[in-house]
Amino acid sequence: MENVLLLNATYEPLRVISWKRAVTLLTLGKVEVLETYEREVRSVTLAIRLPAVVRLLHLVRFRNHTIRFSRQNIYIRDKYKCQYCGRKMDPCDLTYDHVIPKSMGGKTAWENIVTCCLPCNKRKGGRTPTQAKMHLIRKARRPSWHPMLMITLRIRNTPESWRDYLFWHSA
Numbered sequence: 001m002e003n004v005l006l007l008n009a010t011y012e013p014l015r016v017i018s019w020k021r022a023v024t025l026l027t028l029g030k031v032e033v034l035e036t037y038e039r040e041v042r043s044v045t046l047a048i049r050l051p052a053v054v055r056l057l058h059l060v061r062f063r064n065h066t067i068r069f070s071r072q073n074i075y076i077r078d079k080y081k082c083q084y085c086g087r088k089m090d091p092c093d094l095t096y097d098h099v100i101p102k103s104m105g106g107k108t109a110w111e112n113i114v115t116c117c118l119p120c121n122k123r124k125g126g127r128t129p130t131q132a133k134m135h136l137i138r139k140a141r142r143p144s145w146h147p148m149l150m151i152t153l154r155i156r157n158t159p160e161s162w163r164d165y166l167f168w169h170s171a
Helices: 019-027 071-077 118-124 147-154
Strands: 003-007 013-018 031-042 047-056 094-098 113-117
Touching (some): 003 019, 019 031, 071 094, 071 113
8 A cells, every 4th residue: 555755734754654544644633635646545434535645734843853773774874885995885785894893892883883895894804994904984973864864765766746745865
């Protein structure tokens, strides 16, 4: 079934939700439907077109939005580039590397993990970049993305009805 783009009252993208959640929010009077799909859902007494884009009627404010630490988010932060040789690669050809190896007390945290290709990871081994005579292109740090950016990066093949509501940036 189709996903639905949920917008804040200010028309900023918040997240992608299921069509069932969107219909629930609609029946509770919490959202308005801005765009629909061609498909309909029916109950015994009701038939409605599936929502494609809905907007909250009341503003939701974000405080201290933290980005979840994950392999995918590391790859996104580093733009799918090896942080040692600079080559851009498919996710299946990437791994991540502890800048300060775990064997030397390095933590698995935003500030110590970078995207790395397999040849560079093998070359670096269990050493620091200095010991391996390798240089980081960019220092590892905690990202500070806006939630909208996370949505646009995670969605492939966005529905046409969403495109007016998403901001598109070229990298």
